Amino acid sequence: MTERRYQRIQDVLSKRQPDFSIMAEDVYKPHNLSAMLRTCDAVGIGEVYAINPTGGIPTYNDTSGSAEKWINLTVFKTLSEAHERVKARGMQIFAAHLSEEAVDYRDVDYSLPTCVLFGNEKRGVTDEAAELADKHIIIPMLGMVQSLNVSVATAVILFEAQRQRRDKGMYKTARLDPEVIKKQTFEWLYPKEAALLAYDEKAYPELNEEGLYKK
């Protein structure tokens, strides 16, 4: 049982993309954020950024597959803090934004280090965020309705990115640092023990090939 789970975790972590992320700008409906995290997990995104001006951790909707367990979500109070973090990781920022200058979401390169920014359900991407983005991208809307639900837009764009990254062989070999894989494996396999060890500021033990360790 542990061995099977261990192997599954190795498989998932070997597909994670350390240079690919999203930023959710004040997406306030829990089911939308949950659905976005679920899509992130599916395309190999492990680190997500959210801007929540109230400073609180956004709540999730349990019915959405509980993807938040498998995603590291960092919440910032301001856009500039989030922007700084993403830029420090060397990522270009594409704002999914219905602006005049936006280009078709299929005509940009997601194989470069990339963070895609999504806006709030009501007012969309803020002017400040639109200004800071390297490019605006749009999913062409050919009907009467002006925009998609934010989690639907996330899925459409991230699966195009997944296609491009797959075509470039970016899911073929593990791209995360081996130490990060070890740490994440222990935390997913033994969450309670990991929390206790972290509390005591102790290192995690080495796992063998069956995912077991000496207690």
Ligand code: SAM
């Ligand atoms: N009234 C808002 C506006 O004008 O931007 C609509 C917001 S929309 C419901 C929420 C978010 O979903 C947007 O900020 C954008 O990030 C994303 N989105 C929705 N439809 C999109 C589309 N066709 N192209 C690109 N992004 C889209």
